[in-house]
Amino acid sequence: MRQVSEARNRLQAKQARHDRRDWQVKRRERTRQLIELGGLIAKAGLVELTDDDRAAILGLLLEAAAKLRNGDGHTQLALWRRRGRRAFADAE
Numbered sequence: 001m002r003q004v005s006e007a008r009n010r011l012q013a014k015q016a017r018h019d020r021r022d023w024q025v026k027r028r029e030r031t032r033q034l035i036e037l038g039g040l041i042a043k044a045g046l047v048e049l050t051d052d053d054r055a056a057i058l059g060l061l062l063e064a065a066a067k068l069r070n071g072d073g074h075t076q077l078a079l080w081r082r083r084g085r086r087a088f089a090d091a092e
Contacts, residue, residue, distance in 0.1 A: 043087075
């Protein structure tokens with residue numbers, strides 16, 4: 001019975017990976033994006049620096065969003081972009 005159940009689960013997983021319905025594709029894309037964004041938070045060291053305090057991490061992100069909304073947001077974004085590109089280059 002267990003082997004049948006495992007085979008059924010493998011088949012369902014395979015079918016789910018190849019599901020091309022529009023909503024399913026969009027869901028997978030969004031999930032991938034969220035995973036990548038979480039990876040960036042970890043790569044920046046925010047998890048360790050905040051002792052995995054999610055309220056603090058959200059506060060940091062809200063502060064960054066507020067800075068971008070200010071009149072000089074383009075300058076701040078350019079600075080952060082350069083810093084991020086250097087970090088990606090150093091990681092390679």
